[in-house]
Amino acid sequence: MLRRIRQSRLLGHRLPFADAWTLKALLPPSLLSALRRGHDLARRVKGRLHLNSRRHRRQAARQEVEALTARPLISLVMPTYKTDLKYLREAVESVQAQHYSDWELCIVDDASGMPELSAAIQRYADSDRRIKFKALEQNGGISAASNEGLAMCSGEFVGFLDHDDTLTDDALLRFAQELVTDPELDVVYSDQDKLTLHGIRADPFLKPDWSPVYALGAMYIGHLLVVRRSVAEAVGGFDSDFDTIQDFEFMLRVSEYTDRIHHIPQVLYHWRAIPGSIAAGTDQKSGVEDLQPRAVSNHLDRLGVNALAAAHPQIPHRAVLAPRNGAALSAKVSVIVPVQRGGRALDRLLSSLLGLTAYPDFELILVESAATGGSARDDERIVRVEDAPGPFRRPRANNLGAARAGGEYLVFLAEDTEVVEADWIEQLLLHAGLPGVAAVGPLLARPDGLVEQAGIAIGLRDPAGPMLAGFPADGDGYYGSLPCAREVSALSGDCMLIRKEDFDAEGGFNESYGAEYEDFDLCRRLAKRGLKSVYAPRPRLVSHRTPAVRRAGTDIVDRALFVDCWYDELARGDAYFNPGFAQQLADYVPASWRERVYRATAPLGRR
């Protein structure tokens, strides 16, 4: 009986009113209430499951296509060379299966010398007018073939598809939606994963939003990349000198032309990991370690940045910054250390800093108070500032120090850190010289060689958290997130370099914060003005923060103040930490299915 009633439309809405009343009158209120609750739960669960059914996806995609107010033509360029026919079929048919039909596929065979390949492509071209085919008589390399493909395109936008990769069914629809929503966009890229030889999807690469600094060190844009055709043509297409990393080098030039670059945080491209491709491993294609720094150095040169790129000494397919031709950095730097406890930790910092620092033009400002003690060390580079009376307040102490600073740059440094590299200030300044960068934070490692923090991610359960904490500091992190400099949403005041002009323009640290979160708050205020905070893999400093101090927890009022000030941003999540990751910790673990469904369906206030 109950089941029948539940299945009836009694508690739904499709039953005419009068009948519903009649039936309801037969049941006691308590039973009705229980049935309503059960019905409500069932309705919600059914609604959510329905979202994931294939039939629904097709149906929903059709409606989404119909809802588009414009349908830009997207031309896909696919150079082929000695392509396995099986993979070619999968690649082409993944394009033909797109929900969004306004595409053309421009295939260029780079003189493979495989008649069966040409014949297969020709058959596709004959059967689908959206497929164009050109066979080159002489092999010119991937850049030349891609440029031939580019010349065949008639779409407003061009995308680049490798001959053995595949697209998800909704890939072009998602791109079209973004391009229609924001007609100013010039470039859009998506997340990607890999396809094994056996067709198994693996190794998802969940990327950050557009990060030009990260793009210097890691070839992270990858696939699927869609560019306004006029932009691709304006930058001259692909450069054959950079075959193997031609798409990376192309993207660097594109980024010099436009910053209207958008990221879709969704895996829309499956990259085939076959022996010989970069997808199968970064040692699979020779020359990357030479080509990549050359491309980046050229790019920096064109941008007028006084730095060049070099291959990372341990991870050669990552690029790191180095001074150009030994160019000297001459800005005066004020290092500010607010003293909370003093004692051995402070002595260790002062010994390392004063003994090791090679940079000539710096002053060390110690903000001390009678209550917290200080250091008796005598050095002409030390400037002593009296802290205000009362309990230690880091924002206030740092502001007092900054007020006395004579440097063009300020470095805020916690007393429990230790300098271990002589060129640490030069390295910070090097990254501060990148376009649009206002603040730089180094890799902070623990004495045991694990990461203490490599930038701060916001919008996590704990509204801001250290990135990559506990990872081996010498490792690659997640797709180069440790050895490569990259944009971050916030930096820790444990070590942060900032241009004094920018610091003053923001009015310094917000002293409404008692002891914490003022550093993250400052970074967010800088971001509001379009200024970036950057994590730098070098220098590395050692943090001697004890587990007891780490466990002591946060000042909850400061934390709530940070949440209150940046509520909407926190709700949106960190632009540089893909929403596909679990949000408990910034450790780049993909979110579980359960978490993604919860976040997609829970009321905004509960996310």
Add this chain to the structure above:
Amino acid sequence: MKLLIVYFGPFDVNSAIQAFHFGNELTDLGWEVTLTGRGDPTRISAVGEPRFECVSHDDLEPKVREMQANDGETVVLCWTPRERVRRITMDVTRRLGAPYTIHLEDNEEYLLESATGRSLAELQRLPLRQQDRLVPVDLIHPTHHREFLDGAAGVTVITEELNEFNHAGRPHALARPGIDLERFGPGLTPPSRYELGLAPDDFVLVYHGTIHYANQHEMLSLYLAVKLLQRRGHPVRLVRVGHSEFGGVDPRAFRAVADGAIELGPVPWREMPNYLALADAFVQPGPPDDFNRYRLPSKLPEFLAMGRPVILPHCNIGNDLTHGKNALLLEEGNALEIVARIEELLSDRELGERLGRGSRKFAEEQLSWKANSEALADFLGKVSAAGAVGSAA
């Protein structure tokens, strides 16, 4: 003339109080009023004694039959275009051939998007059956609400900004609530401060209202402001009345800053004026954003009538108040701005007294149930005379 007010929720919450007062006043003006709401209609006695008939949604059928049988024109006033109200209205107006007017009191699209986590456009792209499944009837229907609004004979709005949602340009009128100036005002006896754990020199803020998903951020701002003031050495306390659901971006921080406030939970509405009399000032937190711009929190008329300084966002009714004369207006609405405004009051007692007098005067002049109900009756009469546009929808 008969008036059927279709209210979306229970009889004793929030804007049901407004429906109650409008019902009583319109009855006095000669209308035959019926209010239908969710649940037990006797719960309206928590608000006051109605001079009109109250029936639950479940028991509406006999009333509709009675209306069908009797002569006389009927007007249906839909309290919000929410799906529950729409379904009842469609059935009733079809059978009675009566026009309907929709009363807007919130940015319903914002509420829908906040509750479902999806944009309206995204929801509208879903098949209708799935929209039905996904969206609770306590919110607007992504697709049908628009047709419902467009088919109305008229639209009443609690703030003029809400007329932006009257896409079809139906005739509209401002239906601002009033306040019972005898029940809410200076000179009431508050509960014992001692029994509530308040010191004699504590500066007390009183806030009543439910914390829910749409106002979690602004409530965090209020709790946090009190904590920050306490950290700065000010003896400020918050007394809060109503249900609390601590959530939002960081529920842990929310709960932590809420700790220390005096939480009284729900109290009978009749006792509310006495609790409000505890206050040295009232704060309605929140930024002048897409949520607050379109609504008039039902507590604001009560705050204004109490003759105490009121701090509120510079939007909705705040647009009719003058900063420093009869209120202190918030431009950002966050905790730091609330702190600054309260510090102004703490440092200048005379300012508080002046603002209190100003807010009471504003309530007396602008928030009269009688005058506002007469305006509503006049509008409904005109709508009815214009014909049953809405019944055809």
